[in-house]
Amino acid sequence: MSKAAVFFIGNKLMLDDGVGAAAYALMNDTFEKSPQVDMFDVGCLTMDMLGMVNEYDFILTVDAVDGTDAAPGTVFRYSPKEMRRNTGAVSSLHELKLADLFDAASLLGYECDGYCVGVQVSNAVPTQVCIGLTPDVQKALPLLVEAAAAELYRHGFELKRR
Numbered sequence: 001m002s003k004a005a006v007f008f009i010g011n012k013l014m015l016d017d018g019v020g021a022a023a024y025a026l027m028n029d030t031f032e033k034s035p036q037v038d039m040f041d042v043g044c045l046t047m048d049m050l051g052m053v054n055e056y057d058f059i060l061t062v063d064a065v066d067g068t069d070a071a072p073g074t075v076f077r078y079s080p081k082e083m084r085r086n087t088g089a090v091s092s093l094h095e096l097k098l099a100d101l102f103d104a105a106s107l108l109g110y111e112c113d114g115y116c117v118g119v120q121v122s123n124a125v126p127t128q129v130c131i132g133l134t135p136d137v138q139k140a141l142p143l144l145v146e147a148a149a150a151e152l153y154r155h156g157f158e159l160k161r162r
């Protein structure tokens with residue numbers, strides 16, 4: 001049986017960067033747990049997750065993005081390779097990206113398929129700790145969760161609605 005992991009990425013203390021944690025909560029409220037899909041509120045993606053690349057057939061990340069020139073709240077789906085390493089049309093707010101994790105894993109002989117969904121933030125760099133999402137990102141949250149579920153389905157992993 002194929003297995004998928006969904007990594008919900010972000011820091012809920014940094015305004016829109018917390019969209020991963022908010023999407024994790026909504027995804028768990030919307031869909032039943034699946035024996036094929038494990039979901040993780042990981043905070044920030046780290047090299048500690050290298051071994052997970054070898055444990056799953058497919059990894060999906062759900063994250064905040066910036067630098068798209070799109071309106072805040074716009075939802076994107078993209079392959080890890082479509083995300084430039086430093087900045088670009090689709091740029092994660094985090095230093096380690098799924099493509100980087102896959103690159104490092106391949107050096108160890110680990111391999112799996114992956115994809116990303118994300119939402120353009122309104123405020124990528126809040127000046128103070130701030131829990132919650134801006135209105136545009138909060139409004140896009142259901143679409144982001146549906147995009148994640150659709151991407152899982154597209155890769156052969158169906159989630160059952162509650």
